Amino acid sequence: MRLRIDHRVVRLSVALVATATTLTGCVLPLPDFGRRPEAAASPEPGWRLCPEVPAELLGKAPSGYTFECRTVQVPQDWSKPDDGNTFDIAVMRARATDQRDRIGSLMVNPGGPGASGIDLASYLTRGLPAEVTRRFDIVGFDPRGVGRSDPVDCFSDADLDATFGADPDPKTQPEFDQNKDLTKRMVDGCEAKYGDRLNKFSTEQAARDMDKIRQDLGEDKINYLGYSYGTLLGAVYAQLFPDRIRSMVLDGAVDPTLDSTASAQSQAMGFERAFDNFTTWCDDNHSRCPIDGNAREVVMKLMEEARTKPVGNSDGRYATPGWIFWGVVSALYTKARWPDLGQAIGDLQEGKAGAIMSLADSYADRDDNGVYTNLFDANAAVNCADEAKPVPVEQIRKYQEEWRQKYPMFGAPLALGMLTCAVWPGPRDPFPTGEAKGAPPILVVGTKGDPATPYEQTQKLADMLGTGEVLTWDGEGHTAYPETRCISSAVNQYLIDLKVPPAGTVCPAQ
Secondary structure (H helix, E strand, C coil), rough: CCCCCCCCCCCCCCCCCCCCCCCCCCCCCCCCCCCCCCCCCCCCCCEEECHHHHHHHHCCCCCCCEEEEEEEEEECCCCCCCCCCCEEEEEEEEEEEEEECCCEEEEECCCCCCCCCCHHHHHHHHHHHHHHHHEEEEEEEEECCCCCCCCCCCCHHHHHHHHHHCCCCCCCCCHHHHHHHHHHHHHHHHHHHHHHHHHHHCCCHHHHHHHHHHHHCCCCEEEEEEECCCHHHHHHHHHHHHHHHHEEECCCCCCCCHHHHHHHHHHHHHHHHHHHHHHHHHHCCCCCCCCCCHHEEEEEHHHHHHHHCCCEECCEECCCCHHHHHHHHHCCCCCHHHHHHHHHHHHHHHCHHHHHHHHHHHHCCCCCCCCCCCCCHHHHHHHHHHHCCCCCCHHHHHHHHHHHHHHHCHHHHHHHHHHHHHHHCCCCCCCCCCCCCCCCEEEEEEEEEEECCCCCHHHHHHHHHCCCCEEEEEECCCCCCCCHHHHHHHHHHHHHHCCCCCEEEEEECC
């Protein structure tokens, strides 16, 4: 299974600390900014009131907002807009009832690819600073193939269980072939169901959908907040429609110029660095990290022991090396989950698997009944449609051996993750990689301890766009806004007043 770029990416204040999934899992209590509920206005033509959407996610719809939904119809192939084949794109708009001095719409995307922008918009009503939500409508959309927008659905729950539970570093050739065969069977199911439509889920097609949404919103220019893979989506939009941007924040930057090999290797490096930081934190916080021994050595030992004698869980599953690995990955997306990871590994040393399985399920978007969302179906469809030159299977096997030496915990699994696109069928639709000529300054935010989109990619994205301005957070985890007062202040001033922070601005960790 290819390690996705992000997931429940945004911290949305101290309370919403990602949980290492897309925005569809457990919900932590979030602060209410004191808005008073008011009677909802009648929706504009083409829109319907939909408070049930955020209510399903949050328990109840946040007070002080009007929630409206609509469907935007787009061509499946923007190069053939009149051939009659279309996708329905689900869009939700949240408007504060105390809105004043409105600037426009702030379109948001949480990344993945495969995560729901509608879910993100629901959470952001509780997480974004009030000065932003009072000036902008918060507009979320599920990109084509995702969630509520003609979702790609071709992986069975049983196959996903097998994938996540499989050894992330199969050392023998028969073990490697077994993993490859499982991947090929799943991919074949997608081809049988969708055929030549598979390349229609590409990032460039989704970026063109964004401009159709802009038109339907009645906006001359958009404001955009994209996290992780959402930075790639935003960057492609900026190249295609540079004159239709008022402001754009790209947080957790993806370098679009990296090929799949360089991207996977960059992530391996980023996660190794994050795990080293976690290990150091454990050494300094024994009361919050009850691991008996060095965290790295313990996890590697537990994964090796699990290859022959995995710990059983109350739901009948076993904490195989795969489930342990994905549990670790899940917790590294945000420092707030480090105590959870420490406890989970400590429990596993004592023969208890529940906590590590819960972390892994959070990453996988798997509920207590073993049912998955379509996150990874869409993730594969988008990634592989985008990938111009997939890495051959034989080369992946070589990378697995090489990267195991360079990146002991994450190298081989990241190499193995390239198998999906290696066996993916049909034509591809790679995105452009060039300057956004004519675009205004674009704020590119990077976190020094980011495991999924390593900080080194931040300047690369800014340079590629030509108008990128870098803002740095000297913190841990995946994405930064609105994590601290410094980051929030800089981003808010940019979104509202178009004031770019001074070159070289670095916000402290706290």
